[in-house]
Amino acid sequence: EAGVTQSPTHLIKTRGQQATLRCSPISGHTSVYWYQQALGLGLQFLLWYDEGEERNRGNFPPRFSGRQFPNYSSELNVNALELEDSALYLCASSLHPGNTIYFGEGSWLTVV
């Protein structure tokens, strides 16, 4: 069974551009979570989707947004990129809210 898959693996953007990151959860999982991990730092919660709805968001500006599709895959959009947005973006999924979450390998976003 495939785990959580994310694309692209690496992405380089210039300041002011937009970035779109994609995530496919484990088959059957309805909840998808997004985290930002700056180099050497902890996991900062970004967004949680379940059954196509945004259930919670972390303390990030509105230019961080996303959505969950009917097949439970998700995408994270970051508009007006800033240098500080350079980080590893991790997607995770769980069978249902409250269940164990499993991470993908992440997408490295570099803003230059």
Add this chain to the structure above:
Amino acid sequence: GQQVMQIPQYQHVQEGEDFTTYCNSSTTLSNIQWYKQRPGGHPVFLIQLVKSGEVKKQKRLTFQFGEAKKNSSLHITATQTTDVGTYFCATNAGKSTFGDGTTLTVKP
């Protein structure tokens, strides 16, 4: 919302020494999960604890959930260089809150 705090932030040990990281919350937790993230990698699920006072073992790793379900610990016996990484505790009440992690380095 639920928050979890981890200590210590960093731990450097000699290979063969024991290691313990602690996770604390001011509120009662419904569950606690532990993850390991190797340098350059992504967090990998280790275990989940649900019951008050629960103790689980995985080879040299021992996980405990406090009686009041407000704290948890991960203990590694006789560390090896393969144990290096950052260990995170987390609680999933939907939002999935992670502690800041304890980074373990092991000197051969």
